[in-house]
Amino acid sequence: MTDFGALRTAIIKGKRNDVTAIVQAALEEKEDINRLLDEGMIPAMREIGDKFSRNEAYVPELLIAARAMQTGLALIEPLIAASGRKSIGKIAIGTVKGDLHAIGKNLVAIMLKGAGYDVIDLGVNCDTAKYDNAVKQGADIVACSSLLTTTMPYMKEVVEHFKGTNVKVIIGGAPVTQAFADEIGADGYSEDANGAVKLVDSLYHRAC
């Protein structure tokens, strides 16, 4: 029997080795992938994310938990397709052209996965062609990250590029602000990783 409570605690405390042990044991016992996600991993990420929103946890704890989450996800990701799990939305995420900072972008990617979304991680230095490729693979939200004031302007090009399509462009990163998002006409902005999940939820019209 999988101890879902122990799995949630291991993720929230960032205990990667414990997460690996619990998930591996569960897979050997042919545990249902959906239960692992819906009763273990997704609620754990939601809990740490909500704590973060309430200022009861801070970025270091979020990063540490997200890394443990990623460790577990990496083990089950190859099996998700075969489990017949229905996608609730597909998001392409990448750090914009000219910028190679990845840690914040990776955190948002894991938080989105942790909320049950399909995420295509395009890495760093992404031009519009890279985002286009992901849209061809079914992404309907494009999330752009930038850590440098010098690379923020490229977000405007991405927004312009997808203008008039069904693709929504959302932006974030340390120097990015709501005012900048409004100015370039982005479909959404979040100042932190948990807010990005809420933003995506609202764009898909899901309850927040």
Next chain:
Amino acid sequence: MKLELTRREKTESLADLLETQGSPLDLRCGGNGTCGRCRVQLLSGTYRIDGEEISVSPPGISAKACRTVLTSENGCVEVPESSRRSVSGSILADWTGTPPPHIPEPVIGIDIGTTTVAAVKLVNGTIAARASAFNGQSRFGDNVISRIVHAGSSPEALEEERKAVADTINELLAELDASDCVRIAVAGNTVMSLLFHGIDPTPVGTMPFLPPTRCFPIRTAHDCGLLSAPPAIPVLTVPAIAGYVGGDLVAGIARTNPQPGEMLVDIGTNCEIVFRTSETIFCTAAAAGPAFEGGGIPCGSRAVEGAIDHFFPDGTFSVLGGGNARGLCGSAMIDFLAVLRRKEQLNEFGRLQPEAERFAFTDSLSISEEEISQLLKAKAAVAAGIRTLADYCATPVKRILLAGGFARYLDLANAKAIGMLPDLDCRIVGNTSLAGAAELAAKPEMLPELERLSAEPRELPLNTLPEFENNFIDGLMLP
């Protein structure tokens, strides 16, 4: 301090207006309204704050001066001491190490830091005078990226930044009396060196972060706008290695001559690291952020008079220059993390035990858990930079040489206890950028050697190494 104001232009910010009246404010975010360091109390007049018109009644409304415009003809504001931009940074005029070369003619070496500019005058191989001041470019932002953005916005803005640093240097030259000086040499990070020469640093702002030039011509003081020095004397510049590893580090390599297994680390807003292996020299830079210099930490301070520089296990502390504590500088923040962790008043994630939102140093100085998390990020960047570079080179680190102003006050045992530095032989080597510049001023024939040195290191972009993120996350925790 209470100030009466008269409006000049209808759109001029209160910060700019105060600057022209000789009351420069702390605009470390570049006047973008994000840091809140330039707050003033509005006592009378009408104002527009972020587009919203207000008239002052009752007096005492707190406003960010960079986002506020005086709309009435006259007004009156109270400028708190904490919002003023300090114009002297004299405590940082530090220089240790081997004695300077022995030449009779006076020469001047200058370290152009993003935050502080330091200068030293050498006569007959001894230090005749030192001076330092905050870099006048600070009003365009407290970090190199803000400076790049501003300089790239127009040729006038580039000239503004060039002139700002030249003005700062001129003040120092006047203080040192440069009238008998025969040569000047400068060292700085790559963006500072480019701006000093009036070269647009825009390419350093985006991938692949290449500087327009690494080496700089020898120019006259007059051509560099150094009007406080004899106009015809030569000004030499220490060459840079890469966009984020500058002449300050080249000067450091020249001064310390790291041996295989030795690592030179300069901790600042940007943490630069140079590591010599048996085959070659590697270098890299990690963005530590301005937390250790007080950026984003309301109780934080630069290492100036009135800053708490050390925090002790019994809750007491020492203050630079004695007097009342006005803030904590980076070394005290590191002491704080180490002391509280040792007493189990902080858990491994940097959360206060028993649960509390803030820790108070004095009645007016306290730090929040969120701000502690900023410190953890800064120390994680340093730790991850050192570890990732050492692992990549597959060479054990024998010794760490700590350069720069921050290291000067550092309690090494505490820095190791919180996991910022590995538990190895660490030596504080002082401001090697300033010392290297002074050495070049005294020995101009070493410029070709510096150019050779600057071409040697292989630059390693940390963000391209997958282990960096892992090491960074490991580094966030308190051992």
